[in-house]
Amino acid sequence: DVKVTQSSRYLVKRTGEKVFLECVQDMDHENMFWYRQDPGLGLRLIYFSYDVKMKEKGDIPEGYSVSREKKERFSLILESASTNQTSMYLCASSPSVGGYEQYFGPGTRLTVT
Amino acid sequence: GNSVTQMEGPVTLSEEAFLTINCTYTATGYPSLFWYVQYPGEGLQLLLKATKADDKGSNKGFEATYRKETTSFHLEKGSVQVSDSAVYFCALSERQAGTALIFGKGTTLSVSS
Numbered sequence: 001d002v003k004v005t006q007s008s009r010y011l012v013k014r015t016g017e018k019v020f021l022e023c024v025q026d027m028d029h030e031n032m033f034w035y036r037q038d039p040g041l042g043l044r045l046i047y048f049s050y051d052v053k054m055k056e057k058g059d060i061p062e063g064y065s066v067s068r069e070k071k072e073r074f075s076l077i078l079e080s081a082s083t084n085q086t087s088m089y090l091c092a093s094s095p096s097v098g099g100y101e102q103y104f105g106p107g108t109r110l111t112v113t
Numbered sequence: 114g115n116s117v118t119q120m121e122g123p124v125t126l127s128e129e130a131f132l133t134i135n136c137t138y139t140a141t142g143y144p145s146l147f148w149y150v151q152y153p154g155e156g157l158q159l160l161l162k163a164t165k166a167d168d169k170g171s172n173k174g175f176e177a178t179y180r181k182e183t184t185s186f187h188l189e190k191g192s193v194q195v196s197d198s199a200v201y202f203c204a205l206s207e208r209q210a211g212t213a214l215i216f217g218k219g220t221t222l223s224v225s226s
Contacts, residue, residue: 004156033213042218043157043202058213090156100145100206102214104156 003027004105006091012111019078021108023091029103030096032074034058034066037088037107049074050096081112115140119203119217126193126224134188134220136177136203144205146170146179146186147214151200160188160201193224 007022023032033048035058045058047066055066063085067075074093078085088109092102120135138144145164149157161170166181175190186203203217 040218043216045213048213092157100212100214101147101159101162104149104158106156 004091004093004103006089006105006108008108009106010109010111012113013078013081014113015082017078017081017112019081019110019112021076021078021089021091021110023074023076023093023105024072025074025093025103026072027093027095027103028071029093030071031094031102032068033092033094033102034064034074034076035090035092036060037090043090046076081110083112086110086112115144115205115207115215117203117205117215117217119201119220121218122221124220124222126222128195128224128226129192130224132188132190132193132197132222134201134203134222136186136188136217138184138186138203138205140184140205140207142207143181144207146177147204147206148175148177148186148188149202149204149216151202151219153199157202193222195224195226198222198224 148160163179204214
């Protein structure tokens with residue numbers, strides 16, 4: 001079974017802090033994604049990566065950056081956390097061939113105070 | 114651009130009732146279609162998928178048929194259980210490696226005994 005893990009289930013940070021959210025997948029997938037999920041807005045894509053050291057902006061990249069130094073790991077960085085970044089963050093991975101489905105981690109619920 | 118529209122919730126049913134959650138899409142080309150389920154406090158799990166017209170995806174008693182003529186992929190279950198209470202997301206893939214899924218906004222299902 002594909003396994004996607006995220007470093008924290010719950011996180012509380014202060015405004016202005018630098019925040020790192022880590023995601024690891026164990027199925028050698030080429031593609032990895034970061035989404036945020038908010039009530040009434042569904043899932044919105046922040047960034048994705050289709051290869052090591054490659055990244056593409058999604059729909060809402062402002063205030064975020066990402067890092068992919070190894071194939072299995074994709075990090076989301078909030079350079080200076082703000083209260084409007086309080087949300088559920090979901091990581092996903094997918095292979096480059098096959099049915100194009102994505103496999104999700106359990107999510108990190110981030111609260112910025 | 115491509116998009117997914119699904120019926121707004123919440124949907125409230127009694128145990129053993131019939132479930133339909135409507136999903137329609139707009140896409141160029143021939144997308145793959147998915148239903149994901151999110152149980153409280155968890156990430157998204159792939160429920161079923163269909164990759165071409167007239168395909169029927171099925172899993173755990175849920176079914177959905179890829180209807181190209183009506184651009185629809187409605188989710189159905191003949192007899193829901195309390196344990197089916199969750200948020201359901203319809204999604205499409207443009208069938209290109211390295212592209213993200215496009216999600217509907219989700220439909221909350223609540224089943225009472």
